[in-house]
Amino acid sequence: MLGEGIIKGMAETARNFLGSYVSEDRLTTVQYPEERLPQKEAARNFPFLLFDGKDPHIGLRCVACQICEKECPPQCIYIVKSKDKKPDYVGKPQFYPSVFDIDTSVCMSCQICVEVCPFEAIKMDTEYELSTSDRFGELLLNKDKLAKPNQYYQKIHPTEAAEVNEPPAAEKAKAGAKAKAEAEAKAKAAALPKPTVPIPAAVPAGAK
Amino acid sequence: MSVTFAIIAVLTVASAVAVMTLRNLVHCALSLMLTFVGLAALYLQLNAQFVGFAQILVYVGAVAILIVFAILLTRGVEPPEQKIFSSSSMGGLAVAVAVFAVLAATIGSSSVLNAVLQPASEVSVRQIGEQLMTRYVLPLEVVGLLLTAALIGAVIIAMRDEEGK
Amino acid sequence: MSLDQIFVFLKQVVVGWMPLQCQPLVSAILSVAAIIGVFASLFAITTVLERKGLGRIQNRYGPNRVGPCGILQPAADGIKALIKEDLVPRAADKFVHFIAPLVLVAPVFLALAVVPVGRNMVAIDMDGGVLFFFAVGAATELAVFMAGWSSRNKYSLLGAMRAIAQMISYEVPLILSAVTVIMMVGSLSTVKIVEAQAGYTGWLPDWYVFTPWGFAGFILFMIAAMAESNRSPFDLPEGESEIIAGYYIEYSGFKFALFFLGEYIGMFAVSGLGITLFLGGWHAPFAFLDWVPSYVWFFGKLLALIAGFIWVRGTLPRLRMDQLMNFAWKFMLPMALVNLFAAGVWHFMPPGVVRWAVCAGLVFGPYALLGRALFENKNITKRVYRYAE
Numbered sequence: 001m002l003g004e005g006i007i008k009g010m011a012e013t014a015r016n017f018l019g020s021y022v023s024e025d026r027l028t029t030v031q032y033p034e035e036r037l038p039q040k041e042a043a044r045n046f047p048f049l050l051f052d053g054k055d056p057h058i059g060l061r062c063v064a065c066q067i068c069e070k071e072c073p074p075q076c077i078y079i080v081k082s083k084d085k086k087p088d089y090v091g092k093p094q095f096y097p098s099v100f101d102i103d104t105s106v107c108m109s110c111q112i113c114v115e116v117c118p119f120e121a122i123k124m125d126t127e128y129e130l131s132t133s134d135r136f137g138e139l140l141l142n143k144d145k146l147a148k149p150n151q152y153y154q155k156i157h158p159t160e161a162a163e164v165n166e167p168p169a170a171e172k173a174k175a176g177a178k179a180k181a182e183a184e185a186k187a188k189a190a191a192l193p194k195p196t197v198p199i200p201a202a203v204p205a206g207a208k
Numbered sequence: 209m210s211v212t213f214a215i216i217a218v219l220t221v222a223s224a225v226a227v228m229t230l231r232n233l234v235h236c237a238l239s240l241m242l243t244f245v246g247l248a249a250l251y252l253q254l255n256a257q258f259v260g261f262a263q264i265l266v267y268v269g270a271v272a273i274l275i276v277f278a279i280l281l282t283r284g285v286e287p288p289e290q291k292i293f294s295s296s297s298m299g300g301l302a303v304a305v306a307v308f309a310v311l312a313a314t315i316g317s318s319s320v321l322n323a324v325l326q327p328a329s330e331v332s333v334r335q336i337g338e339q340l341m342t343r344y345v346l347p348l349e350v351v352g353l354l355l356t357a358a359l360i361g362a363v364i365i366a367m368r369d370e371e372g373k
Numbered sequence: 374m375s376l377d378q379i380f381v382f383l384k385q386v387v388v389g390w391m392p393l394q395c396q397p398l399v400s401a402i403l404s405v406a407a408i409i410g411v412f413a414s415l416f417a418i419t420t421v422l423e424r425k426g427l428g429r430i431q432n433r434y435g436p437n438r439v440g441p442c443g444i445l446q447p448a449a450d451g452i453k454a455l456i457k458e459d460l461v462p463r464a465a466d467k468f469v470h471f472i473a474p475l476v477l478v479a480p481v482f483l484a485l486a487v488v489p490v491g492r493n494m495v496a497i498d499m500d501g502g503v504l505f506f507f508a509v510g511a512a513t514e515l516a517v518f519m520a521g522w523s524s525r526n527k528y529s530l531l532g533a534m535r536a537i538a539q540m541i542s543y544e545v546p547l548i549l550s551a552v553t554v555i556m557m558v559g560s561l562s563t564v565k566i567v568e569a570q571a572g573y574t575g576w577l578p579d580w581y582v583f584t585p586w587g588f589a590g591f592i593l594f595m596i597a598a599m600a601e602s603n604r605s606p607f608d609l610p611e612g613e614s615e616i617i618a619g620y621y622i623e624y625s626g627f628k629f630a631l632f633f634l635g636e637y638i639g640m641f642a643v644s645g646l647g648i649t650l651f652l653g654g655w656h657a658p659f660a661f662l663d664w665v666p667s668y669v670w671f672f673g674k675l676l677a678l679i680a681g682f683i684w685v686r687g688t689l690p691r692l693r694m695d696q697l698m699n700f701a702w703k704f705m706l707p708m709a710l711v712n713l714f715a716a717g718v719w720h721f722m723p724p725g726v727v728r729w730a731v732c733a734g735l736v737f738g739p740y741a742l743l744g745r746a747l748f749e750n751k752n753i754t755k756r757v758y759r760y761a762e
Contacts, residue, residue, distance in 0.1 A: 002744025006689065013430050013688040020429045029433045234522060238469070241515060257501045261508040269511025269544075273537060276518055280534065333501055333561050 041159060044124035046104045047113055049146045052089045056147040057096075059089045061121035064097040068113035068122055076106035077113065100143040105135060120164050126156050212253060220246030233279055241272045258333050377666040380407075381493050404496040408485050415675075416637045417447035423683050430687035450630075457626035462524060465623065469523035474624070474631035477516035480509045481638045487563050488645035491655045491668035495564055502563040503555060506646055507548055510601070513639060514540045520632070521620035533620035535609060535694055540601055542701040547597035547643075549709035550590040553716045554581055554650040563646075567654030578660075580653035585733040586716040589740070591651040593709055595681070598643040600701070602636055605686040609694055644678040645671075703747060711739045 019026035030037050053059035064081040080099035088094045113122050125148070132138035154161040223242035230236045244267040251260035340348050374382050384403050391399045421443060425435030436443035461470055487502035489495040499505055514537050521533020555561055558569045572579040581587030600607040621632045648654060652674050655667035692700070715735040722728040 001741060002748060009688045010684060013684060016432060017426070017429045017684075017687075020432060026432055027429070027434070031434070232466075234466075235469070238519070257499065258504065261501055261504040264508040265504070265511050268515065269508070270541070273514060273518070273541065276522075277534070277537075280522070280530070333504075334559070 039126050041157060043126045044109055044111060045128050046107055046109060046125055046130070046141075047102060047122050047146070048125040048148045049100065049143065050121055050123055050150055050153055051147050052150050054149075056144070056149075058087075059149075060096060060143075060147060061089075061119050062097055062100065063088075063094045063119060063121070064100075065118065067116050067118065071112050071116045073110060073112065074106045074108055076103040077101070078103075097143060100146060102141050102146060103139065104130065104141055105139045123153055123157070123160075213250075216246055216249045216253065220250070234276070237272065237275050237279060240275065241268050244268050244272065255330060258331070258336055375666075377492055377668075379666075380491070380668070404486075408496060409482065411490075412482075412485060412638055412641055413634070415641060415672075416634055417451075419637060419641075419679055420450065420633075421446045422679075423686075426680070426683045427687050430684075454627050454630035459626045459628065460623070462526070462623050464525045466523040466525070469519050470623075473516050473520040473523060474628045474635070476519060477513055477635035478631055478638070480512040480516075481635050481642055484509045484642040485638070485645065488642065488649060489563055489567050489654055490645075490671050491666065494655075494668060498564050499562065501561045503551060503561045503566075503646070503650075506563075506642070507544075507551070510639075510643070511544070513635070516635070517620055520624070524620075524623035526623055529620050529622050532622070536603060536620055539603070539607065539609070539694075539697055539701075542698055543597045543600035543607075543705075546593050546701065546705035546709045547601060549706070549713060550593040550597070551646070551650055553586060553590045553709075553713050556713070557581070557716055557720060563649050563654075567649055567656070570653040571656060573660045576659070578653055578656060578658055580651065580656070582651045582653075584719065585729065585736050586712050586719055587651055589708065589712045589715075589736045591647065593705055593712065594647050594651065595678070597701075597705065598640070598647060599682065599685065600697070601643060602640040604636075604640060604682060606689040606692050607697060609691060609697065640679070640682065641675065644675055644682075647678065648674045699747075704743060707743060708740060712736060 016026055021027075050061050051059035052061065064079055066079050066081065069075075069077045069079045078099065078101040079097050082096050082098040085093035086096055088096075109124070111124055114124055130139075150161075220243055223239045223246060226239040227236050227243065230239060244263065248260045248263040248267075251263055384400070387403060388396050388400050421436065424446070425437075425443065428435030436446045439445045439449045461467060484506050486496040487499055487506055517536045517540070518533050521529045521531075521536070524530075554566065558566050560566065570578070570580050577583055582591045599605075621629060624632060648671065655671040657663050657665060657667075657670055715732045718735060719728060719732045722731065
């Protein structure tokens with residue numbers, strides 16, 4: 001009958017109007033400067049450098065291998081390798097980047113630098129409130145601004161951090177198991193009676 | 209001859225003169241509407257409420273819009289550049305003065321000017337309605353028939369235009 | 374001197390202070406000032422209520438930054454309109470361009486002079502009040518044409534012509550549904566029309582909206598009123614997303630605010646007339662609520678009608694021009710004539726249930742038949758696409 005659709009439409013509108021006072025999904029506005037929508041797990045904006053521990057200079061994972069600089073499509077990363085080595089978080093002397101600049105006005109957030117880094121040293125940040133009034137000074141982030149602790153990484157990407165940090169643990173466990181197995185094999189070989197022909201001891205044992 | 213009558217009369221005559229002398233056609237139409245409003249004000253001053261408001265409703269609301277549509281749909285938006293006074297303006301002026309003289313002489317020598325002015329009686333709409341339905345019902349029906357014929361003619365002309373295309 | 378008559382009493386007191394010669398003048402000035410003050414503030418409140426109402430219907434907040442819950446938004450809008458640069462196109466007709474907003478606003482305020490806002494509270498008690506209202510409403514169309522033509526803009530002119538065609542088409546059902554009430558009351562005076570709806574039969578008030586012809590007439594009147602003030606879903610002439618702003622596209626700043634004001638005050642005026650004709654004016658809906666002042670009831674009903682306008686605006690999509698015209702001439706005009714006939718039958722039958730049933734059938738039957746006849750041939754099926762081979 002004529003007018004039926006209009007009445008149904010008006011009932012739906014009235015339901016929207018009254019429902020917007022009581023239920024959440026009939027009023028979906030997030031009033032921006034006061035409230036913010038939580039970001040998804042895999043959100044990414046610009047990269048940052050990871051450091052373990054408390055001191056960004058000592059714990060920086062980056063060893064200035066410059067792979068990310070070569071792989072970056074718009075070439076927004078600028079690295080200058082240091083001349084000397086410094087001990088890293090586990091004590092081993094490594095190179096470190098004396099200058100590490102990312103130009104965020106050029107970066108296109110493609111995440112290639114993260115994918116190619118062999119040391120899990122550069123990850124994607126989710127920080128988006130980066131507007132400044134100085135394009136050349138403020139948008140060029142240097143090493144101090146880029147370095148953020150591992151706890152921050154675990155906070156913004158929990159599942160990714162768990163995956164990333166676990167394989168080293170698994171590898172360490174695997175490496176430990178392999179070392180244990182080799183030690184056992186050597187002990188067994190030593191316990192066996194020596195053969196008459198002397199075996200050249202040029203084959204190096206697995207464990208040093 | 210009250211002040212109100214003088215003001216309304218001057219306004220009406222001035223806008224009527226403007227209708228004839230303005231260059232831009234749409235300005236002429238707007239001045240014509242002002243003339244109609246002046247006429248309606250004169251009716252209202254004579255306490256003829258129904259006629260006054262009907263004048264505004266019919267003339268300003270419908271006839272003026274008709275004129276405006278006619279201008280717009282036929283002429284376009286540019287103001288036409290024509291001479292206002294035609295070449296035979298002297299002859300026209302002579303004819304106008306002659307007609308005015310004849311009319312003035314007739315009215316002046318009649319008894320209308322010497323009649324005693326009575327205040328206009330309050331005519332309510334109810335009385336108009338009763339008269340229309342009893343004494344003047346035949347003219348009312350004839351006017352209705354005329355308007356219906358005009359409406360049907362307009363629809364037929366519009367339809368034939370479309371089919372002719 | 375009761376709460377109901379307090380404004381009448383105040384006006385008499387103030388007029389009594391004046392010397393005798395200028396008493397009529399002062400009385401008129403006070404009425405005019407009161408009308409302009411009250412309805413202009415109602416306009417300000419309506420703009421913010423409409424934006425918040427539309428926002429809630431559309432799952433968002435309305436304006437909520439200026440003042441608590443955005444109530445002071447009209448002040449911000451007013452300041453913006455006043456300080457904006459007033460652009461007049463170089464090729465525009467300066468005199469007509471300047472006068473058009475004035476020719477729009479003056480008649481709609483004039484029309485508010487015959488609407489009775491409360492008991493004994495009408496600016497002018499005219500014998501031909503309703504006729505005056507419609508005559509003055511016809512002058513608004515002139516302002517639309519002047520605005521559209523003087524801007525020398527094709528879109529503006531197109532919008533103006535569509536607006537005038539729409540307004541003229543919808544004036545006919547508007548006046549016909551009002552004529553039904555005038556016929557039943559027997560007078561054109563708004564005060565007498567309100568007085569004729571004064572009684573109560575049992576629980577229900579004697580308003581005309583509770584009769585079958587009055588109900589149909591009210592709905593026709595409100596639809597035609599929505600079309601007369603160019604309001605959604607009939608706002609094609611000023612469609613914000615289509616013809617940009619139609620006939621007032623070349624207006625900026627305060628003149629635009631005047632057009633906006635004129636449109637809204639026109640909406641209030643025609644709603645006020647609808648309340649007077651069909652909803653019993655300033656009468657209370659139940660007899661035991663008589664102690665509430667009459668102007669409270671009038672403005673309550675006016676706010677309810679405005680809420681209805683906002684609700685319909687948030688619900689319906691815009692009508693296309695040919696759909697609009699078809700609706701006016703093929704549906705509303707026959708329905709208005711049928712309504713007139715049903716009102717006549719109501720007048721001559723003795724009161725009772727039979728009268729109710731017969732008139733309801735007389736109104737509802739043609740409605741259903743017309744609806745079916747006009748809108749059943751449209752094959753609304755799934756759209757079939759043809760692709761090139």
